[in-house]
Amino acid sequence: MNLKTEDTRPATPEDQELARKLEDQAALEIDLADRELRSANLRAELAAFERQYLHFVGSRYAELDEWKAQLAERMVSEQPGNQRARQAAREARARADETKNVAGEKSEHEPPSFQASPELKRLYRDVARRIHPDLTSDRDDRARRQLLMADANQAYELGDEMRLEKILTAYEHSPEAFHGEGPGAELIRAIRRVSQVRGRLAEIEAELQGLLRSDLHQLKMRVDDAEKSGHNVLQDMIAKVDEQIELAKERLNKPGPPPR
Amino acid sequence: MTETAEKFPANQLARISTQTQALAVRSAALVSRGLRDLARDSNWLIKKVFAGRSSQLVVSPAGEVCTLSPLVRHGTERIALYDLERGVPTLALVVAGEPDVCPVGLPAAFAWSPSARHLVAAWGGWLPELHMFDLHGKVFLGGFGDFKSFPANLTWSDSGKYFAAASRGRGEARLRLWPADQPASAAMPFAADAAAELRAPSSAENWIGPGTDETESASESGFGGFGRLAFNPAETILAVVAEIDGDWADDSIVLLEVPGFGRRTVIRAQGRITDLAWTPDNRQLIYCSGGQAYRVSAQTRESEPLPFGAELCAVHPHLPMALCFSSLLKNSAKGRLFLAELNRLAVFDEYAAEGVVNIRWSLDGSRAYAVTTDGLAYIYEPAIL
Numbered sequence: 324m325n326l327k328t329e330d331t332r333p334a335t336p337e338d339q340e341l342a343r344k345l346e347d348q349a350a351l352e353i354d355l356a357d358r359e360l361r362s363a364n365l366r367a368e369l370a371a372f373e374r375q376y377l378h379f380v381g382s383r384y385a386e387l388d389e390w391k392a393q394l395a396e397r398m399v400s401e402q403p404g405n406q407r408a409r410q411a412a413r414e415a416r417a418r419a420d421e422t423k424n425v426a427g428e429k430s431e432h433e434p435p436s437f438q439a440s441p442e443l444k445r446l447y448r449d450v451a452r453r454i455h456p457d458l459t460s461d462r463d464d465r466a467r468r469q470l471l472m473a474d475a476n477q478a479y480e481l482g483d484e485m486r487l488e489k490i491l492t493a494y495e496h497s498p499e500a501f502h503g504e505g506p507g508a509e510l511i512r513a514i515r516r517v518s519q520v521r522g523r524l525a526e527i528e529a530e531l532q533g534l535l536r537s538d539l540h541q542l543k544m545r546v547d548d549a550e551k552s553g554h555n556v557l558q559d560m561i562a563k564v565d566e567q568i569e570l571a572k573e574r575l576n577k578p579g580p581p582p583r
Numbered sequence: 584m585t586e587t588a589e590k591f592p593a594n595q596l597a598r599i600s601t602q603t604q605a606l607a608v609r610s611a612a613l614v615s616r617g618l619r620d621l622a623r624d625s626n627w628l629i630k631k632v633f634a635g636r637s638s639q640l641v642v643s644p645a646g647e648v649c650t651l652s653p654l655v656r657h658g659t660e661r662i663a664l665y666d667l668e669r670g671v672p673t674l675a676l677v678v679a680g681e682p683d684v685c686p687v688g689l690p691a692a693f694a695w696s697p698s699a700r701h702l703v704a705a706w707g708g709w710l711p712e713l714h715m716f717d718l719h720g721k722v723f724l725g726g727f728g729d730f731k732s733f734p735a736n737l738t739w740s741d742s743g744k745y746f747a748a749a750s751r752g753r754g755e756a757r758l759r760l761w762p763a764d765q766p767a768s769a770a771m772p773f774a775a776d777a778a779a780e781l782r783a784p785s786s787a788e789n790w791i792g793p794g795t796d797e798t799e800s801a802s803e804s805g806f807g808g809f810g811r812l813a814f815n816p817a818e819t820i821l822a823v824v825a826e827i828d829g830d831w832a833d834d835s836i837v838l839l840e841v842p843g844f845g846r847r848t849v850i851r852a853q854g855r856i857t858d859l860a861w862t863p864d865n866r867q868l869i870y871c872s873g874g875q876a877y878r879v880s881a882q883t884r885e886s887e888p889l890p891f892g893a894e895l896c897a898v899h900p901h902l903p904m905a906l907c908f909s910s911l912l913k914n915s916a917k918g919r920l921f922l923a924e925l926n927r928l929a930v931f932d933e934y935a936a937e938g939v940v941n942i943r944w945s946l947d948g949s950r951a952y953a954v955t956t957d958g959l960a961y962i963y964e965p966a967i968l
Binding site for chain 1: 609610611612613614615616617618620621816863864900901902947948949
């Protein structure tokens with residue numbers, strides 16, 4: 324006969340505290356995953372918008388600055404002794420190089436805007452809840468999770484569901500996913516995790532505020548709002564830079580003053 | 584797991600996790616440039632810099648303005664710097680021992696160094712001398728050059744090699760010049776004592792110009808003091824206005840050899856001279872008198888009116904072009920800011936503006952600034968310069 328014994332001893336204060344901390348942790352994990360998703364979403368949207376901006380407008384600024392640099396260089400050739408003109412030409416050339424570098428090479432195809440499917444969002448949330456570096460108190464595990472989280476952020480930005488799935492599965496089956504050293508150690512870990520998560524939540528909030536205040540976001544809002552009423556702000560910007568390019572070309576094609 | 588970790592070595596971690604943010608930072612200048620371009624319908628950008636009114640202000644080549652603070656607090660004024668682009672105060676200039684309360688409306692004069700690192704200031708609330716500030720270090724470096732009458736006009740030469748200060752006060756009027764020849768280790772760019780000084784004309788030597796009685800002293804000739812100053816870009820000549828008292832008096836421009844003030848040439852103008860500036864090739868001096876713009880050839884000293892009126896003018900640092908302000912728009916009581924092409928004498932990029940008291944080009948000439956008494960900044964940002 325097998326006697327089943329039930330542990331009827333009252334829970335120790337450590338157990339009670341651990342249960343409370345695990346509850347806190349679970350609630351914070353959900354909040355953290357949601358906010359990481361919101362932050363990743365905003366970053367991905369802004370990155371996609373930035374690529375579009377650089378593709379359409381940035382490339383034109385690069386062209387404009389190239390014309391301006393050529394104009395400044397022509398002025399130097401017309402007034403070789405003018406030190407200020409020489410300095411201005413050097414600065415114009417440096418600016419043109421910098422703009423070209425930032426705008427990058429114009430790709431053949433228009434960069435797509437960012438659209439996350441509900442499945443992608445769910446996957447990202449799961450990944451964040453499971454492998455977020457702030458949800459472990461083990462140093463080595465944290466380092467691994469940081470790498471995976473960075474990988475997950477990139478996969479999310481690219482809309483790569485398969486990669487997200489793979490990251491999650493790989494971690495679930497890794498030995499680092501399992502722990503168990505008794506309630507005392509678990510309680511300490513839980514306290515540390517709660518503190519880490521709270522710290523990360525504050526960081527995410529600061530990151531989000533920074534992104535929301537950025538010129539890039541202001542511009543994106545403007546573009547999105549105008550789009551609702553059928554207006555294309557990027558097109559307006561392109562037209563303005565094109566106008567300046569034409570002006571620069573015209574001026575460069577005009578003969579300079581006769582030598583004195 | 585190991586495979587993934589190996590795929591992203593530790594040194595790549597930061598790069599990946601901050602990738603999107605880094606990209607946003609990299610493109611920030613290009614994005615804000617696009618936003619600015621989008622916001623304006625001309626080459627002029629208008630910003631509100633300060634509330635209230637202040638007529639004593641000077642713009643820096645880096646887009647800041649030093650002004651007697653228009654916000655009078657506890658019955659006293661203070662000297663403050665504002666960023667024109669952002670429209671925010673950046674610094675209040677305080678000198679140890681300055682009184683807690685100073686009457687409002689005391690005279691003030693400022694001059695920015697070409698790099699906008701140093702600022703020389705004089706104010707009625709301080710000791711009667713010039714005060715040098717290092718704005719990078721945010722420190723008051725010290726005083727120099729005491730004047731009996733207030734030094735209302737201050738200027739640096741283009742490279743910062745010389746500094747000049749001029750005062751009115753008839754017989755007490757002085758024009759002084761300091762060369763920046765201090766050792767690099769010295770905090771102050773100038774020695775305490777001026778290297779050259781020009782005093783008010785005396786009865787023994789009345790050099791104001793033709794048409795005045797050689798035997799007249801400063802007071803008898805109506806000499807009111809030294810006015811605006813401008814070094815030529817080559818830093819070999821200092822042009823200074825000799826102001827003549829009286830509502831209908833004609834001021835003169837005195838061209839002085841730098842650094843010794845050895846040779847003097849006097850050019851008689853018509854009316855009160857309100858501004859003067861050299862062209863970048865050192866060949867012409869543009870000046871405004873009686874609301875009209877003129878130019879003088881540095882070689883022949885001949886003066887001719889330009890086909891536009893102006894009270895303020897600032898010549899571009901390397902192009903034959905000037906930013907001008909005139910308080911009278913043709914057929915209207917309104918004023919205007921405009922650009923003048925000095926070779927073809929053509930006016931372009933006009934913009935209605937009133938109450939402009941100071942104008943200036945940025946060091947690289949890519950933009951120009953004008954500030955009004957009621958704290959409006961007009962920033963000229965041409966597409967092609």
